[in-house]
Amino acid sequence: MIDEPSLKASLVTLAELQRTHYLSFSALLNEVAALRETVRGLDPTFADVIEQKRVEQELQTRQVVAEQIGLIDDLIRLLKMGVVFEPPPVA
Numbered sequence: 001m002i003d004e005p006s007l008k009a010s011l012v013t014l015a016e017l018q019r020t021h022y023l024s025f026s027a028l029l030n031e032v033a034a035l036r037e038t039v040r041g042l043d044p045t046f047a048d049v050i051e052q053k054r055v056e057q058e059l060q061t062r063q064v065v066a067e068q069i070g071l072i073d074d075l076i077r078l079l080k081m082g083v084v085f086e087p088p089p090v091a
Contacts, residue, residue: 012079019072026065030057 034054041049 008079008082012076015072015076015079019069019076022068022072023065026061030054030061033057 031054034050034057037053037056038046038050043049
């Protein structure tokens with residue numbers, strides 16, 4: 001059985017990885033959305049259009065990303081403080 005300090009370290013590491021992955025995934029989704037919108041509007045201003053769409057997507061998702069990262073940061077902080085989370089009751 002894993003000891004408590006090792007378990008805590010593992011959970012903190014996993015939460016930190018989740019944070020990094022969420023940021024990467026969010027950035028990837030912004031790129032895909034920008035490309036999608038650009039393809040719809042293909043014209044001689046391709047580079048301008050893609051940049052405009054990327055900025056629009058970032059503005060649209062900024063609050064959601066900030067909220068999710070805040071939740072993950074709170075989880076990391078609580079785990080580092082040693083807060084124990086009880087599993088939900090099994091129905």
